[in-house]
Amino acid sequence: MISTQRIGRGAYLASCTLIFAFLIAPILVIVPLSFNAEPYFTFTEGMLRLDAEAYSLRWYRQIVENELWTRGLVNSLIIGIASTALATALGTLAALGLSSMPGHRIAMALLISPMVTPVIISAAGMFFFYSTLGLAQTHIGLILSHAALGTPFVVITVTATLSAFDTNLTRAAASLGASPILTFRRVQLPLIAPGVISGALFAFATSFDEVVVVLFMGGIEQRTIPRQMWAGIREQISPTILAVATFLIAFAVLLLLTVEWLRRRAAAPQTD
Numbered sequence: 574m575i576s577t578q579r580i581g582r583g584a585y586l587a588s589c590t591l592i593f594a595f596l597i598a599p600i601l602v603i604v605p606l607s608f609n610a611e612p613y614f615t616f617t618e619g620m621l622r623l624d625a626e627a628y629s630l631r632w633y634r635q636i637v638e639n640e641l642w643t644r645g646l647v648n649s650l651i652i653g654i655a656s657t658a659l660a661t662a663l664g665t666l667a668a669l670g671l672s673s674m675p676g677h678r679i680a681m682a683l684l685i686s687p688m689v690t691p692v693i694i695s696a697a698g699m700f701f702f703y704s705t706l707g708l709a710q711t712h713i714g715l716i717l718s719h720a721a722l723g724t725p726f727v728v729i730t731v732t733a734t735l736s737a738f739d740t741n742l743t744r745a746a747a748s749l750g751a752s753p754i755l756t757f758r759r760v761q762l763p764l765i766a767p768g769v770i771s772g773a774l775f776a777f778a779t780s781f782d783e784v785v786v787v788l789f790m791g792g793i794e795q796r797t798i799p800r801q802m803w804a805g806i807r808e809q810i811s812p813t814i815l816a817v818a819t820f821l822i823a824f825a826v827l828l829l830l831t832v833e834w835l836r837r838r839a840a841a842p843q844t845d
Contacts, residue, residue, distance in 0.1 A: 600822060607632060607815035614812065632816040642813065645801035652712060652797060653780040656719035660776040663720065664727025665769055669761070671728070672735050681732070685725040695722070696789040703790065710792035718786050723776025730775065734768025767835040774828055781824070 610629035611617055619627025636642045667684055671677040687695055699718045700709060708714035738761070746756040762769070784799035791800060798817060805814045 603815050603818050604822065607812060607819045609812055609815075612812055614810070614815070632812045635811070635813045636816055636820075639813070641796070641801055642798075642817070645796050645798045648712075648795055649781055649797040649799075652715050652719055652795075653777050655712075655716045656723055656780045657773050657777040659716065659720040660723035661727050661769060661773040664724045664772055664776070665731050665765075667724070668728050668731035668735060669757075671732060681728070684728050687722055688725045692722075692783075692785045696786045699786060700789040709790055710795060712795060715787065715790050715795055718790050719780040719783060720776075722783065722786065723779045726775035726779060727769070727772030730768045730772035731765060734765045738764060767838055771832050771835050774831060778825070778828055782821070 605620070606614060606616065608628045608630070609617065609620060610627050610631065617627055636646075671681055671684075674680060696718075699714075699721070703709050703714045703717070706714075708717070742760050742764075743756050746760050747753075751759070781797075782799060784797075784803050787795065787797050787800040788803070791797070796804070798821075802814050802817055805811055
């Protein structure tokens with residue numbers, strides 16, 4: 574019995590390791606390539622020998638020195654932060670409304686439809702809609718478009734948090750004379766904050782990583798980091814793309830660690 578359990582556990586760990594390598598290895602190989610001293614997308618003989626001269630920070634310096642990359646970073650941050658703030662506000666209000674709304678399943682399906690609709694269809698629809706309003710190729714148009722893509726993530730995370738929320742707390746606050754706004758600010762928001770923050774992080778990641786909508790909606794002045802990476806691959810292949818990709822990988826790892834910390838923080842009171 575013991576040997577069978579050990580074999581099963583070993584097979585399970587081996588399969589998990591293979592799956593992990595299958596998913597992560599193509600991504601991790603980008604990190605050492607971004608330090609290549611030569612303008613190639615492959616490992617040179619010097620890199621394989623671990624020769625110090627074969628490694629360089631030249632492509633990271635290129636990000637700072639090249640105006641196109643710095644403008645793309647600034648645009649990504651401006652559009653990402655603004656669209657995240659809008660998506661978080663709209664998604665939180667929508668989730669609160671769904672919690673006490675009849676037929677909330679149908680409304681929920683409509684709210685999360687941007688997640689299941691192909692992005693190119695959403696991007697084409699946004700382009701024609703915002704073009705009629707004169708918002709195409711503007712920062713405002715991109716902010717509104719990215720907010721529409723990020724709102725479903727906020728709705729889902731906040732709704733999941735509200736499922737464990739004790740509604741007696743809001744009744745108690747109302748019985749003590751608190752207004753709905755005060756109840757939300759002092760009672761509901763502190764308790765659902767982990768879900769709100771998690772949704773905001775996913776909304777920001779969605780905006781920061783989006784390229785299809787930017788291709789439709791953005792102009793030269795609205796080029797973001799993903800749009801600049803797309804242009805770099807098509808117009809001028811440079812390992813600077815690998816350096817930017819390394820930054821995005823680090824950002825994704827930080828995002829996952831933050832979401833996991835929020836999840837444990839939200840679950841801690843339930844285990845005490």
